[in-house]
Every structure is written in C-alpha cells, then in structure tokens.
Amino acid sequence: MIGLFVTLILFPLAGWSLGRRSLGEAFLFGAGLTGTLLFFAGLVHVPLVAALALIGVWVVGSGVWELKRRRREPRIQLPLPTPYAPLPTILLVLPLVALTFITAITPLSDFDGRAFWVLKAKGIAHERSIDGPFFRGATLDPRNHYPILIPLDSAAILGIAHDLDDRQIRWLYLGLLIALALLVRERIGRLVSPAAGAWCAALLVWIPQFVVEHEGGALSAYNDIALAAFAAGAFFELVSAGSPIRFGLWLSFLVLTKSEGLPFALVFLIIGAFVFRKRIAIPAIAAAVATTALFVWRARIPAGDEEDILRMLPTVFGKLHNLGHALAAFPTHMFLFARWGIFWIAVVIAAVLAWRVDRRAARLAIAVIAAMLAVYIGVYIATDWIVSDLIAVTADRLLMHVIAPALMLIALAGYRTKSI
Amino acid sequence: MNGRSLIPRVAGALLFLSLAATTLPRLVAFVNNARMLLPLRYEARREKQMGPWYESVEALRRELPANEPVALVATPRGVESAVFANYYLYPIRTRLFVGRNNYRDAANEPALPKTIVAVYANRVERTTYDALRDRDLRAGRRVVATPQLSAPSKTFILPIAASLDGPAPETFVIEATIANPNPAAAEVRATFWPKGMVKTLTIAPGATAAYYDFVHQLFGVTDRGWMQVDSSQPLRAAFYFANRGHDDATLLPNATGPATGIAVAPVYRDTKLFVLNPSETPVTAIVAGNPVTFAPHAFITWPVNSVPNVSGEVYAYVATRQLNGRTDFLWPR
Numbered sequence: 107m108i109g110l111f112v113t114l115i116l117f118p119l120a121g122w123s124l125g126r127r128s129l130g131e132a133f134l135f136g137a138g139l140t141g142t143l144l145f146f147a148g149l150v151h152v153p154l155v156a157a158l159a160l161i162g163v164w165v166v167g168s169g170v171w172e173l174k175r176r177r178r179e180p181r182i183q184l185p186l187p188t189p190y191a192p193l194p195t196i197l198l199v200l201p202l203v204a205l206t207f208i209t210a211i212t213p214l215s216d217f218d219g220r221a222f223w224v225l226k227a228k229g230i231a232h233e234r235s236i237d238g239p240f241f242r243g244a245t246l247d248p249r250n251h252y253p254i255l256i257p258l259d260s261a262a263i264l265g266i267a268h269d270l271d272d273r274q275i276r277w278l279y280l281g282l283l284i285a286l287a288l289l290v291r292e293r294i295g296r297l298v299s300p301a302a303g304a305w306c307a308a309l310l311v312w313i314p315q316f317v318v319e320h321e322g323g324a325l326s327a328y329n330d331i332a333l334a335a336f337a338a339g340a341f342f343e344l345v346s347a348g349s350p351i352r353f354g355l356w357l358s359f360l361v362l363t364k365s366e367g368l369p370f371a372l373v374f375l376i377i378g379a380f381v382f383r384k385r386i387a388i389p390a391i392a393a394a395v396a397t398t399a400l401f402v403w404r405a406r407i408p409a410g411d412e413e414d415i416l417r418m419l420p421t422v423f424g425k426l427h428n429l430g431h432a433l434a435a436f437p438t439h440m441f442l443f444a445r446w447g448i449f450w451i452a453v454v455i456a457a458v459l460a461w462r463v464d465r466r467a468a469r470l471a472i473a474v475i476a477a478m479l480a481v482y483i484g485v486y487i488a489t490d491w492i493v494s495d496l497i498a499v500t501a502d503r504l505l506m507h508v509i510a511p512a513l514m515l516i517a518l519a520g521y522r523t524k525s526i
Numbered sequence: 527m528n529g530r531s532l533i534p535r536v537a538g539a540l541l542f543l544s545l546a547a548t549t550l551p552r553l554v555a556f557v558n559n560a561r562m563l564l565p566l567r568y569e570a571r572r573e574k575q576m577g578p579w580y581e582s583v584e585a586l587r588r589e590l591p592a593n594e595p596v597a598l599v600a601t602p603r604g605v606e607s608a609v610f611a612n613y614y615l616y617p618i619r620t621r622l623f624v625g626r627n628n629y630r631d632a633a634n635e636p637a638l639p640k641t642i643v644a645v646y647a648n649r650v651e652r653t654t655y656d657a658l659r660d661r662d663l664r665a666g667r668r669v670v671a672t673p674q675l676s677a678p679s680k681t682f683i684l685p686i687a688a689s690l691d692g693p694a695p696e697t698f699v700i701e702a703t704i705a706n707p708n709p710a711a712a713e714v715r716a717t718f719w720p721k722g723m724v725k726t727l728t729i730a731p732g733a734t735a736a737y738y739d740f741v742h743q744l745f746g747v748t749d750r751g752w753m754q755v756d757s758s759q760p761l762r763a764a765f766y767f768a769n770r771g772h773d774d775a776t777l778l779p780n781a782t783g784p785a786t787g788i789a790v791a792p793v794y795r796d797t798k799l800f801v802l803n804p805s806e807t808p809v810t811a812i813v814a815g816n817p818v819t820f821a822p823h824a825f826i827t828w829p830v831n832s833v834p835n836v837s838g839e840v841y842a843y844v845a846t847r848q849l850n851g852r853t854d855f856l857w858p859r
Contacts (some may be wrong), residue, residue, distance in 0.1 A: 204557050217606075245621070516541075520537075
C-alpha cells in the first residue's frame with residue numbers, strides 16, 4: 107500500500123510543483139521530472155536519498171502551495187459537457203477499475219519488466235546509486251545501457267517503501283496509463299472538443315495492446331506506456347504551439363525513458379522547428395542536455411547485450427535484404443485484430459478526413475507517426491537480430507508510442523464528420 | 527439525428543466494439559484470476575502463478591548467503607529461467623554462465639563465484655561443479671560404444687585412473703566395462719592410489735557393469751592417480767582413458783606389475799612421464815640417469831621433451847598430446 111500512496115502523492119505533486127496542470131499531465135510531468143532530477147543527481151554523485159528528500163520537500167511544498175493557490179483563484183471555465191460525456195466516462199472508468207483490482211492482487215509476470223526495468227529499479231534502490239556495482243557488472247543486468255528514468259521513479263517508490271518487492275511499483279505502471287488517458291481526454295478535449303477527448307480516452311483504455319497485453323500493457327512493467335505518455339505530452343505541446351520549455355522537458359523525458367526516445371526527440375525537434383521557429387532552441391538545448399547526460403552515464407558503465415543503434419545505422423545499406431520484412435512490419439501488426447482491433451484502419455481513414463478539417467494539426471500528427479515509423483523501419487533494416495523475430499516482439503509496442511497523434515487524427519475526423 | 531451525424535457514431539461504435547471484443551474477455555479472465563488469487567498471501571500468489579519454479583527460487587533465496595555472489599549455470603534452454611532467477615534473487619549478486627563449460631573457462635578468475643546454482647527451465651537448485659559435470663556426463667554419450675574386453679583376470683593395475691577437466695571442452699574420464707562371466711557373484715575391490723580410497727563392488731553372475739566416469743562414480747572425486755583392482759572372480763574388463771570433449775579414447779593396459787621399457791616414439795606437446803610405485807614399500811628407480819625414490823603407491827609426473835630411460839621396480843609410461851588434442855600413451859613393454 108505504501109507504493110500506492112507514494113505513487114498517488116509524489117508524482118502529481120511533483121507535476122504541480124512547476125505550475126498548474128491537469129491531474130493526468132501533472133502525474134506524467136511529475137514522473138518525468140522526478141526521474142530526470144534523480145538521474146542528474148546520480149550523475150554528479152549527489153546521494154540519491156538526499157536528492158529524493160530534497161525533491162520531496164520541494165514538490166510537497168510547491169505542490170501544496172499550487173493547490174492552495176488554485177483554490178483561491180477563480181476556476182477556469184471549461185466548455186460545457188456534451189451529451190456524450192457520461193457514456194465515454196463510464197467506458198473510461200470501467201477497465202481502469204478492473205485494472206486497479208488486478209494490479210492490487212496479481213503479481214508481475216511479464217518479461218522485460220522483470221528482466222530489465224524493475225531489476226534496474228531494485229539495483230538503484232538497493233545501492234542508492236546509478237553507477238554503483240549493479241551497473242558495473244557485479245550482478246547480471248542484461249541491458250545495462252537502457253535509460254533509467256522510470257527505474258529511478260520506481261527506485262524512489264521502493265526506497266520510500268523500504269521494500270524491494272515489485273508489488274510496490276505496480277501502481278506506477280497503471281498510473282502511467284491512467285494519466286495518459288486523462289491527458290488525452292483533457293488535451294484533445296481542449297484542442298478538438300470535450301466529447302472527442304472523452305471518447306478518445308475511452309478508446310485508449312480499451313485498446314488490447316495497452317490494457318491486457320502481457321508485453322507492454324498496463325499490467326506489465328514495460329516502459330512503452332511511459333514513452334507513449336511523454337510523447338503524447340510533447341505532441342500536444344506541439345499542436346497547441348505551447349511552451350517551448352515544457353516541450354523541451356517532455357523531450358528530455360523521452361530521451362531518458364527508452365532508447366527509442368532519442369530518435370523520437372529528434373523527430374519532434376525537426377517537426378517542432380516548423381512550429382516553434384527560433385524558440386525551438388530551448389527544447390533543443392533541453393534535449394541535448396538530457397542526451398549528453400545519458401551518454402556520459404553510459405560511458406561510465408559497461409554495455410549490456412543491447413544493440414548500439416547509433417553504431418548500427420551506418421550499416422543500413424549493407425542490410426537492405428531486411429527491407430521487405432521491415433516495410434511489412436507495421437502494416438502487418440497494425441491489422442492484428444487481437445491487439446488493435448480496427449484501430450489503425452480507423453486511423454488511416456481518419457487521417458484522410460482530418461486533413462480536410464484541420465490541415466495543420468493533421469499534418470503534425472501524420473508527420474510524427476510517419477517519421478517515427480520510418481525511423482523504426484530503419485532500425486529494423488539495420489538490426490543484427492533476426493529481423494522477423496525482432497519485429498514480432500517489438501512492432502506492437504512501437505505502435506503504442508504514436509498513440510497520441512493517432513487518437514488526434516480520429517478526434518479530428520470525428521469532429522469533421524459531425525460538423526459537416 | 528440525420529444520416530451524416532449517424533456515420534461517425536456507427537464508425538465509433540464499430541471501432542469501440544472491435545477493441546472491446548478482445549479486451550473485455552481477457553479483462554474478465556484477469557479479474558477472475560485475481561479473485562482466485564485474492565485469499566492467498568502475495569508470495570503464494572507468485573507460487574500459484576509461476577509454479578514449482580518460483581518455489582525453488584524462494585527456497586534458494588532463504589538458503590543462499592546474502593553477501594556472496596552466485597554463479598547461475600544454465601542450460602541453453604534455461605537462460606530465460608536464469609534471467610528471472612536473477613530478478614527474484616536480487617540483491618544476491620549473480621553471474622550467468624550458459625553451460626558448465628562457460629563456468630569452467632572462468633576458473634582462473636579471482637572473482638568467480640564459488641556458490642553454484644543450476645538453472646533449469648522448470649527449477650533452480652544449489653549444486654556443486656562436480657554434480658553439474660556428472661549430470662552432463664551422464665546425459666551424454668560414452669565415447670566407446672563397443673569396448674574390447676580383456677582376457678579374464680582377478681588382479682590388475684590401471685596405470686592411470688582419472689576424472690578431470692582440461693580447458694573446455696576437454697573432459698577426461700575412465701570409461702569402464704567390467705563383465706563377470708562366472709556362475710558366482712564377483713566381489714571387486716577397487717583402490718584409488720595414491721589417496722588409498724577403497725570401494726567394493728558386487729557384480730552378479732553373468733552381469734556386466736558399465737561406467738561413464740569410473741573414478742567419479744566410484745569415489746565421488748575429480749582427481750587422478752592409478753588404480754588397483756582385485757576381484758574374487760576372474761573378470762573380463764575394458765578401461766578406456768576417454769576425452770569426452772574430443773570424442774577420443776585409448777584402451778588402457780591391465781598391468782600386472784612393474785614395467786619400465788617405454789618404446790621410443792615421437793612426442794608432441796604437453797608430454798609427461800608418469801611413474802607409479804605399485805608396491806607397499808618405497809622404491810628407488812633410475813629416471814633419465816638419476817636415482818629417484820618413490821613412496822609406496824606413489825604417482826608422480828614430470829614434463830619431458832622426449833621419451834626418457836626409466837629402470838627399477840616401478841611402472842612408467844609417457845603421455846603426449848597430438849596437435850589435434852588427442853592423447854597418446856607410450857606404454858612400457
């Protein structure tokens with residue numbers, strides 16, 4: 107139960123410590139911020155317990171202050187609820203209640219979560235360091251160079267709970283899905299319509315790949331939902347042409363969450379340059395700092411058996427025989443009914459319709475999806491693994507990363523069709 | 527409600543149903559599973575979920591010292607199991623070795639964990655290197671499929687008796703076949719010298735006993751020396767010095783007493799002179815022109831570059847390794 111309370115309190119308060127935002131966004135922002143701060147603290151060898159204590163004092167203080175301030179100030183008038191709101195809300199809540207019950211009872215049983223991610227969290231929590239013996243080969247850590255933002259969040263929970271058992275951190279992974287759903291609901295609600303936001307959030311929590319899949323779903327401890335959530339944060343910031351600082355922070359979180367986060371951040375920076383113009387320098391600096399920190403940390407510790415994507419990419423032209431497999435990967439998996447239903451068929455149709463309604467938003471969504479899938483196809487071509495095996499275990503999870511722009515297209519298309 | 531506003535609703539409903547069609551039944555199954563697990567303690571839920579494998583990890587976690595690193599020696603099919611054993615054993619530090627050879631290749635590393643955990647797909651268990659070696663040898667195939675049995679004899683000496691590992695994959699064993707062609711049971715006394723370890727076997731009338739690793743199976747040690755075999759009945763036997771790693775074997779002579787006249791022959795690498803004293807008393811022999819005294823039952827080796835002259839009441843022979851790894855023995859006449 108300690109893990110539940112820490113998850114419910116620490117991350118939203120951390121998110122609210124840097125300004126007013128919705129609960130879902132606050133949770134995600136707080137998780138990203140906590141992990142990032144702990145990572146930088148660990149990098150400069152500030153004891154993680156001290157860093158966590160400082161973060162705790164800061165987030166609780168500023169979070170409570172922000173909540174009090176919010177009560178004093180007049181509420182922002184949200185658009186009136188539409189007739190659709192109760193049904194999508196019920197549909198949103200139902201699977202989340204079921205997932206909460208399952209999370210509370212059922213032990214973790216996935217592959218990557220236990221083999222890599224939670225193991226790292228245990229290592230960090232036990233040694234209170236991000237470059238201690240655990241990361242220097244004293245014990246088996248097969249993917250030593252994987253970024254550790256979420257393991258740091260998990261380690262914070264384990265540390266506060268004084269318990270290395272993974273039951274303490276199961277809530278974090280469920281929390282990430284709930285927060286992503288709330289972020290989608292709120293942001294699409296604002297960008298398109300409240301009904302569109304509510305329905306998109308409801309759709310999200312019924313997608314099998316997010317909800318019930320053993321590998322990558324909310325009941326696992328994979329980091330793909332976290333990456334999808336941070337990508338969603340960055341995407342909505344991009345579409346609303348919001349704060350370049352927030353955009354930069356989301357990109358930093360992406361870089362420090364998974365290896366795929368770095369190319370994702372680059373894609374966002376390139377597309378973001380057309381939105382933010384000169385202000386793109388701010389997110390570029392933020393992403394560069396996170397990337398540099400990640401590489402400095404990696405340089406200090408031995409590599410595991412993970413593939414070095416950067417070293418692999420120049421070999422892409424010698425491996426063009428993988429092209430067929432790579433190009434077929436996403437179409438094949440997009441139409442896997444058991445994992446996606448007809449979601450991606452709907453997205454493809456929605457992309458065409460959305461283009462006619464809001465060309466700018468649709469263009470951004472399509473650009474993000476297409477660019478990221480192109481990057482992943484490039485990685486599939488360059489991989490030293492058996493490409494079909496790699497595709498089989500990763501393609502669905504990679505599709506998760508672009509869920510926010512995909513839902514945005516559906517929202518735009520639905521809005522357009524209604525308004526004709 | 528006009529036709530146009532109906533289209534997105536129908537499309538949305540179809541999309542939702544396509545997702546719920548998969549998610550709902552699985553979610554219900556997960557909830558039912560959780561309800562079934564609810565009355566159990568958390569560890570018991572894990573046991574229920576992961577079966578005997580998790581029970582074996584739990585038992586191991588209680589048994590292993592917390593501050594001592596552990597070698598997880600996994601079969602190729604057990605690697606996944608090792609990865610999860612590592613997860614549940616943490617903070618006990620582990621190092622993964624895929625196969626026993628991987629572990630023995632690291633034998634000279636000072637940080638090599640001494641505590642060994644054998645990892646199988648369905649269980650983990652604390653074990654010893656010798657036990658793992660025996661498991662592998664037992665599961666493998668003997669080098670000599672049709673041994674050439676000797677003429678019947680009641681007493682003989684095996685000039686080399688060994689159960690040893692070289693650098694992987696070299697594994698030296700004595701493959702033994704002992705047949706009792708007599709109408710009475712044979713009481714066989716085997717003495718492993720120079721340690722003097724004794725083991726008595728009974729071979730039923732007309733029966734044949736076969737061993738894939740005679741020394742280890744009889745005495746439970748990995749060592750080398752020579753062996754005295756005494757039987758109550760004349761036995762037909764074949765003892766092979768086998769290298770399981772290279773799949774080659776040499777038939778050992780069933781010696782009866784001292785012999786020193788080693789025929790001159792070309793030698794290759796790792797050439798060694800072996801001298802053993804089969805008697806109960808100290809013996810002085812001349813080795814390459816120098817007098818050397820051997821304790822009773824001694825077993826001495828010297829590295830040599832050629833076949834030396836040896837004389838005296840000892841048994842002497844030379845072993846040399848061909849470039850292909852095969853061991854050649856130059857026995858005394």
